[in-house]
Amino acid sequence: MGRRQRTQMERAYSEVKARYMTLRLTPGEWIDDVALSQELGLSRTPMREALFLIASEGLIRAQPGGGFTVRPLDLAGISGLFEAHIVTAKAIARLVANRATPAEIAELRAAGAAVDDAIGRRDAPDIAAANAALHHLEARIARNEYLSALAARIHDEGQRLGYLAFGGAEDWNARRLDDHFERVSHDHSALIDAYEARDPDVAETVAVAHVRLFRERILTYIAASGADDVDLSGDLLASVRLGTADVRDAR
Numbered sequence: 144m145g146r147r148q149r150t151q152m153e154r155a156y157s158e159v160k161a162r163y164m165t166l167r168l169t170p171g172e173w174i175d176d177v178a179l180s181q182e183l184g185l186s187r188t189p190m191r192e193a194l195f196l197i198a199s200e201g202l203i204r205a206q207p208g209g210g211f212t213v214r215p216l217d218l219a220g221i222s223g224l225f226e227a228h229i230v231t232a233k234a235i236a237r238l239v240a241n242r243a244t245p246a247e248i249a250e251l252r253a254a255g256a257a258v259d260d261a262i263g264r265r266d267a268p269d270i271a272a273a274n275a276a277l278h279h280l281e282a283r284i285a286r287n288e289y290l291s292a293l294a295a296r297i298h299d300e301g302q303r304l305g306y307l308a309f310g311g312a313e314d315w316n317a318r319r320l321d322d323h324f325e326r327v328s329h330d331h332s333a334l335i336d337a338y339e340a341r342d343p344d345v346a347e348t349v350a351v352a353h354v355r356l357f358r359e360r361i362l363t364y365i366a367a368s369g370a371d372d373v374d375l376s377g378d379l380l381a382s383v384r385l386g387t388a389d390v391r392d393a394r
């Protein structure tokens with residue numbers, strides 16, 4: 144691939160992924176790569192290469208007959224996401240508590256401050272992106288390529304859910320958002336303090352509580368808003384509610 148084509152592919156990748164994260168590509172939507180290429184002033188080949196790359200990350204789906212669709216949002220998928228999130232969060236928290244260097248602790252604090260800044264501005268895309276960046280950084284510091292790959296997929300999907308539930312789709316119930324964001328900031332600070340203290344038990348406890356906080360925010364949003372972007376078919380809401388036994392069993 145030549146430099147110009149690679150540059151075009153990277154631009155297409157960034158744009159499509161940004162649209163995915165902010166629901167400008169709606170769940171289940173058919174992606175018209177020809178129209179998208181024309182809109183962005185790109186040739187079709189780098190656009191399709193970008194789409195195949197994003198498909199390999201699980202965010203969109205390559206269809207057998209050709210073409211791509213956006214990964215749907217449904218309760219079954221959300222349930223599976225949080226099951227995996229609980230398991231990876233526990234493992235990553237313990238590894239980071241044992242492996243983080245002072246320089247990496249400083250990186251984590253800077254990333255946490257970026258989340259707080261976005262929260263202060265009530266910028267839904269920036270909140271979701273900064274939060275995902277913080278947790279991607281945790282996964283990198285854990286220094287385990289298998290966990291890092293799984294965490295990347297979890298936090299990419301979590302970023303889309305975060306945008307939806309942090310006010311990106313609609314600004315609803317500001318008081319609940321204020322309470323939620325206060326708890327988010329507290330969790331981030333407590334988690335980084337545990338990393339700095341090299342206390343894997345406390346880090347694991349805070350990490351699990353943080354995932355459960357996010358899960359409850361998503362469920363509250365779905366219940367309160369009707370969530371047109373989420374497929375509510377089936378009696379699956381209870382399956383998303385990971386209780387204490389589920390967390391214990393994930394050890």
